[in-house]
Amino acid sequence: MTRHPADQSPLGKSSAYVSVYTPSLLFPIAREPKWQELGLDADKLPFHGADIWNCYELSWLTPSGKPAVAAAEFVFPLKARRIVESKSLKLYLNSFNQTVFRDRAEVLHTLESDLSVAAQGPVMVRLFTMAQLHAGGMAQLPGDCIDDAEAEIDCYEYDASLLALADAGGLAREALHSHLLKSNCPVTGQPDWASISIAYSGKRLDRSALLRYLVSFRQHADFHEQCVERIFTDVLPLLGEGAELTVYARYLRRGGLDINPYRSTAASFPENLRLARQ
Template sequence: MTSSTPEQSPLGKAAAYAHQYDATLLFALPRAGKRAEIGITGAAPFFGADLWTAFELSWLNLRGKPQVALAHITVPCETPHIVESKSFKLYLNSFNQTRFADAAEVQARIRSDLSQTVWRGAPVAGSVGVKLLLPEMFDRQPVHELDGLSLDRLDIECTHYLPAPELLTAQTNEAPVSEVLVSHLLKSNCLVTGQPDWASVRIAYSGPQIDQERLLQYLVSFRNHNEFHEQCVERIFMDLWTRCKPIKLEVYARYTRRGGLDINPWRTSHPQALPAHTRTARQ
């Protein structure tokens, strides 16, 4: 398990697939640098987690027969590191020709390796959540879009394609409201490769009413922005938190999968249960 800068990660580089289990393939990236860019230098003003789905997980049983599963992984946002997604893909592929006693052993191995990677350097180490879904559970996995009032219904003019937080405004002189707003128009690009990342986003808040047209223009402004999924969601949260001054705020994005993995960051100003880990149609 290694860590440094995004440019030193496996992203954008040719990489051989390991044929046997190899935990050293995991590459950690510190959260602190990008958080400092958006004004977070101490404790973050949010709770939350990064919800991953691994669609391409396979290993061999003790008789050499291939096994398959889906995996749901929950990485708390309090971890000092994130996992670079290509390294996670290479790590999971290293299970393909490795024999394990059962799914429980695979689950425990993934939980241990990821926990060591993302909690490295923390004064108190925690764990990540890992749930394996075996084939008999596949048909119980629903597809459902994010609930809320669609911002995409608005007929707006868009001229900003790099983050423009100055677009955000709220009615601070009127009675507070509670709203849940959804858009499918969030697009950003990989920080290193520039490859497009597509997402649906849900914003739930209580407080001064946010101008919906300007909020949609703001979300569209990420279209040419290069940043990882987790960093984009935290940037959106902080821009809304500082400019619109809600009493409560929740930002949840579900990104389309790449390399058999999707990443779905969720940030909330107040403790609450995790959102349902349900994929959308584009995932």
């Protein structure tokens, strides 16, 4: 059986928590093998997008020895050909805890530099004070929630054949969302919970079928980014020629990090919405 690339990472293993700056803790994973699994050409992807990570456990020491804390936003563009395994990122961030930095600018530069090297592409970083984080408030996903759609569900293993177009046919331009997406970590089997937005224009989707399809990920094992890309590549062909599609998942926080993949036919950039469960 083929081993998952993350099997060599600290994920699912007992780890020493290093509290002094150690960039070698970062464990990158190439995107391309999963793209190949989905039948995608890395140089001709059918989507644009980025992965937005939010960090709520970042701290370091000031020159006076006083701790500072911040929240951070990390944006990994698709042209960064590698993702960073999440536990390794947590361990790396933990290594800031007892490290002295001159100021926030040095922390920001260090994060951008290390993550860009690991991801093999330009990772953008923003830092937020607790007051700025509070001022941002909570948001809601756009459009209609399909969670109350009438649906008999008995499939909890990924099944793309559950997707269907609406019987009434016709074209639609709408935004739908669900809070029922759950997948599992491919290494540890731990649950990953998410809310997901699917905005499209094209042939009208059957909402009950879409809900059954999303629930079928309940026992599926893949990283967040790969689940979203699988959903995108399953839905887009149904919509017909010239269709537009955006799939945006907001995963719940684990270990101080939430990961939010965004894939779209449009070369647009997502708003970093913080939802109630995040």
